[in-house]
Amino acid sequence: MNVVDRIRSATREHVLVAMLGIPRLLRHPVWRAAEPNQGNGLGVLLVPGFGFGDASLALTATWLRNRGYQPAGAQIGLNVGCTSELVERTERRLEQHAEATGRRVVLLGQSRGGGLARLVTGCKGS
Structure with a gap:
């Protein structure tokens, strides 16, 4: 795998990890405890x-x-x-x-x- 392919793969992996973390973020108290x-x-x-x-x-x-x-x-x-x-x-x-x-x-x-x-x-x- 060349450098460009490794970068693309790493980028996709980071995006996937970030997307999978959204539900966890939405359950976190900093998201839920709003002071209007x-x-x-x-x-x-x-x-x-x-x-x-x-x-x-x-x-x-x-x-x-x-x-x-x-x-x-x-x-x-x-x-x-x-x-x-x-x-x-x-x-x-x-x-x-x-x-x-x-x-x-x-x-x-x-x-x-x-x-x-x-x-x-x-x-x-x-």
Whole structure:
């Protein structure tokens, strides 16, 4: 088996392990014990990882919503393509969500989405 085949096999194995772990996650107390007012209506913009869209963060959105946050997807489609264009689209969506919630919004990115979130904030932690 060559290197590429080993990487593909390992990737499939990791995805399978992650998928098999979802029922266990959903039974865990951190998922089940929701405090509905914990988030106090704070907006959260979810930015997906490389090659994925908003649906990949559906469990995260549900978890946040059950705790009183207002999650929204970045609506950037699949997270592939020109980084500067994705940053601009994420920034526009951030502004829309901030306007809709009437306050500052938290950016929560997974993998490449985290990198895009940092670029949107200018790496200042703002």
